[in-house]
Amino acid sequence: MPFVKELEQEFASDPKFNHEYLWFLGMDTFNKRAPEVILGKGSSALLEGRAFGAQTVSGTGALRMGAEFLVRHLHYNTVYLSAPTWDNHPLVFGYGGFKDIRSYRYWNPASKSVDFDGLLEDIGKAPENSVIVLQLAAHNPTGCDLTQEQWTEIANVMEKRNLFPFIDAAYQGVATGDLDRDAQPVRYLVQRGFELFVAQSFSKNMGLYGERVGCLTVVLGKGRAQDATNIISQLKLIARALYANPAKYGAEIVSRVLSDPALMEEWKKCLTEMVHRIRAMRTRLKEKLHLLGTPGNWDHITKQIGMFSYLGLTSCQMEYIRVTHHVHLGSASRINMSGLTYMNIDRVAGAIHDTVT
Numbered sequence: 001m002p003f004v005k006e007l008e009q010e011f012a013s014d015p016k017f018n019h020e021y022l023w024f025l026g027m028d029t030f031n032k033r034a035p036e037v038i039l040g041k042g043s044s045a046l047l048e049g050r051a052f053g054a055q056t057v058s059g060t061g062a063l064r065m066g067a068e069f070l071v072r073h074l075h076y077n078t079v080y081l082s083a084p085t086w087d088n089h090p091l092v093f094g095y096g097g098f099k100d101i102r103s104y105r106y107w108n109p110a111s112k113s114v115d116f117d118g119l120l121e122d123i124g125k126a127p128e129n130s131v132i133v134l135q136l137a138a139h140n141p142t143g144c145d146l147t148q149e150q151w152t153e154i155a156n157v158m159e160k161r162n163l164f165p166f167i168d169a170a171y172q173g174v175a176t177g178d179l180d181r182d183a184q185p186v187r188y189l190v191q192r193g194f195e196l197f198v199a200q201s202f203s204k205n206m207g208l209y210g211e212r213v214g215c216l217t218v219v220l221g222k223g224r225a226q227d228a229t230n231i232i233s234q235l236k237l238i239a240r241a242l243y244a245n246p247a248k249y250g251a252e253i254v255s256r257v258l259s260d261p262a263l264m265e266e267w268k269k270c271l272t273e274m275v276h277r278i279r280a281m282r283t284r285l286k287e288k289l290h291l292l293g294t295p296g297n298w299d300h301i302t303k304q305i306g307m308f309s310y311l312g313l314t315s316c317q318m319e320y321i322r323v324t325h326h327v328h329l330g331s332a333s334r335i336n337m338s339g340l341t342y343m344n345i346d347r348v349a350g351a352i353h354d355t356v357t
């Protein structure tokens with residue numbers, strides 16, 4: 001993003017740029033600002049001192065550190081992931097110490113949308129004190145998000161069965177282009193009084209993939225602010241044992257952006273542009289398939305949201321499109337929409353058409 005490049009030039013030309021280690025849980029400014037992005041500046045949890053952030057090695061680090069804390073200190077044993085999910089989730093939670101890794105249904109191949117009945121049934125049967133990992137927005141890999149009504153129903157079940165929400169916010173802003181709108185489900189859960197963890201990532205929404213900037217945001221229940229000190233000291237030990245100190249450079253960039261209203265505006269503008277471009281590609285791909293007369297219904301391409309879509313091709317068709325057209329898709333025909341451009345979209349549509357017919 002252009003404002004990131006400008007900040008980098010500024011850092012590069014600053015002879016006093018500090019190359020010291022950060023402390024175990026990262027930069028103070030970052031830890032103050034990142035939770036505001038996800039919970040909202042006026043969040044009562046933040047104002048009451050019962051929510052705080054710990055800088056991590058991106059979203060993956062936040063998931064891993066949160067998982068280890070839940071197992072080591074709160075003795076959780078069972079975690080539920082969506083089926084399908086980001087393929088690293090089972091590994092992260094497994095190495096984090098969870099012995100019992102289960103899944104809840106998420107994708108309905110017939111409707112090419114969320115299998116909500118299946119989801120509710122599965123988490124409704126989860127043993128009490130299970131951890132439920134829920135992707136906040138722009139679900140990877142299906143591109144299908146939950147509606148507010150669905151979040152409400154999930155919250156009802158989680159409350160009734162004493163389940164712990166672990167929110168994976170790897171794509172905040174990438175679903176609708178609006179950081180606040182995408183964060184709504186977390187804010188709703190906090191408002192309902194849930195204690196929860198959020199794994200935040202700035203990889204996608206600020207284009208800082210390699211810099212590894214993330215945050216484990218912890219929200220405690222009402223009246224439990226005094227527990228923050230103990231939790232922080234245990235998180236410090238986990239961070240020390242994993243990598244000692246998180247990375248500084250990306251956190252400097254993100255902290256500057258989050259502390260400067262003008263840079264925040266620039267960031268929001270870039271996010272909107274990014275999301276509009278991806279939406280334009282979705283529309284164009286669907287139109288192109290209609291124009292070609294490709295059999296099947298392709299409405300899911302524009303109904304799905306964020307960077308990914310499940311096209312709904314069979315494994316046989318995926319093999320054909322790869323070998324014949326050299327169009328490479330993720331497993332279960334996941335397409336990364338941000339890889340489509342006006343230069344290659346006609347070729348991709350043509351390849352899908354040929355494969356399906």
Ligand code: PMP
Pocket residue numbers: 057058059060061086135140168170200201202203209213214
């Ligand atoms: N969660 C999900 C759902 C993801 O797709 C990813 C990255 N692909 C991550 C977490 C972690 O991303 P990072 O470590 O780059 O923040």
